[in-house]
Amino acid sequence: MFDFLIDGFGVALTPLNLGLAFLGALLGTLFGALPGIGPINGIAILMPLAYTLGLPAESSLILLAAVYTGAEYGGRMSSILLNVPGDAGAVMTTLDGYPLAQQGLAGPALGLSAVSSFVGATIAIIGLTLFAPLLANVAVMFGPAEFFALMIFAFSSMSVMMGKDPIKTAIGAVLGVLIGTVGIDSGSGVLRYTLGMPELYDGIDFVVMIIGLFAISEILLMLENSHSTDNDGELPPLGRVFVSLKEVLVCKGAIIRSGLIGFIIGVLPGTGASVAGAVSYTTEKRLSDKDNTFGTGDMRGLAAPESANNAAAVGSFVPMLTLGIPGSGTTAVLLGALMLYNITPGPMMFTERPEVAGGLIASLYIGNIVLLMLNLPLAGVFARVLTIPRWVLVPAIAILAFVGVYQLHSDLFAIYLMLVIGVFGYLLRKLGFSLAPVILGYVLGGLMEQNLRRALSISGGDVGILWQSGISLGLWVAAVLLLVLPWLVPKLLAGRKLSAG
């Protein structure tokens, strides 16, 4: 049953892939540490460069996955030291991490977060190894109707879980899907929304989309933030560098529970590290905060979200690898990267391309150990990254973005398009939208339409096929419940209170 993993280690342990996992872990930690450049940006910037290296699919996926998990590690740096979360997943880390740093315990706090991240990720990687093949076996039975229902479920769970405003999350996803419809329609050969521009016949290129949406909009946002934070260049003293075993053991309950919570939340499509961090923190606060020390520099309050957000990052590989449905914005980007290599992730990947699925999972084990080894002793070195001034960072992002997009077709149209998408992304962010639903919609939209049309072709136009099977009906019901319950439950509770009062 675990043949794929043994083969996977065979793939991951080749010198090239081992080196890439190491390089990815290093770059990921750096990208995660830089405020504003989270995992998505890191992968968006590196993906086109990885593609030009001519690496085989599994190697470049190993590189990008290592960047992803590394960025989750790096995100804690600015949270703990500067009270500025490096990405959405690290928001909860600031609550107890920053007070610890102010008490002169920044070093132990960084060490503890590295250990928690390691344990959380390990729990999730084991979960991935156990559940992914099982889920893939179930998913093999999915037809187009089931996939369509699954995507409806993914979008509804995303609307509820991701971002503060469900309506804006849903609008963002719809906009993403619409952007995905530009180009020649594969079913009929008709041109859609190309506005008469031949450059758009092939649709909006994935690389152009993510670099514009994330990197360019980030450059514009950084201009504003550079005036709101004045703590550039000043880091609190790290104190002693290592965390003691005793401190880790105090947190062991929090770390393990949060790892499990994080994994489960990561597996749900559409919910990522940020939700996992928040849920685990509130759970742990309820369970073990007897003296009201959470929020004032409690080690458990730091360990819980760190364990959970790494577990969720790994957990979101489960739906991506087995169903082809990304669990988060970042895995949506990874999914797009696979599509560049003409690999469609999904249940067949474990049988048809075991070297990709197995190699990736095996490399996660290796990358995780590399990350712990890098992060424990080198926390002080990585912390220096925070002092890189924006006037170096911003031009560097600009150059990487331009070169990454230019090398696709060596034409300028893609660059102009990237800038337009960047302004669009900036406006969305200013209007309170999060970008992850947009990219998820963009990646999933095409698949969704294909599956819908395929299902209706099979049934000869009868819509009933969409909820005929037990699996698809169950998914529809789950999707509707997810949308209705958060709205209904508080009303019911309020009603009961009223009648009781």
Add this chain to the structure above:
Amino acid sequence: MKIAADRVLGIALIGLAAFIAVQAVQLEMPFSYEPVGPKAFPVGLSILLTILSLVMIFRPGPNGQWPHKALALKLLLVLVLLLAFAVLFTQLGFIVSSLLVVTALARLFDATWGKALLTGVLMSVIGYFLFTTALGISLPSGYWFDTFI
């Protein structure tokens, strides 16, 4: 003020939805093998977008802070610089265009002239050799220089 932004956006999105629906209905298919065709999906999306936009118009959510005037001007400058980068990229070649743009960008992000110039020189030259020799990407050397070389 904040609430108004969401309402304006909602109206703009309904306009977009209408455009999408009209375009989709006007699509002409020479022949069709399948019952759904390329029209239904965009039309469905535009209906969904309209409903969601209506909800947002009636129940607007929180917005980010909009930049004040001086910052808006700087934002525009950054955009102009990026646009200039795109225009000059093939004209002047990678090294010269990125030297100019990186220096200007660094200045905009509060670097001193000396530091900005140093960043520009280092990034454009090291970047060029890194991308072309190490990564094998072909970058424009510039029409302007081609005549000399």
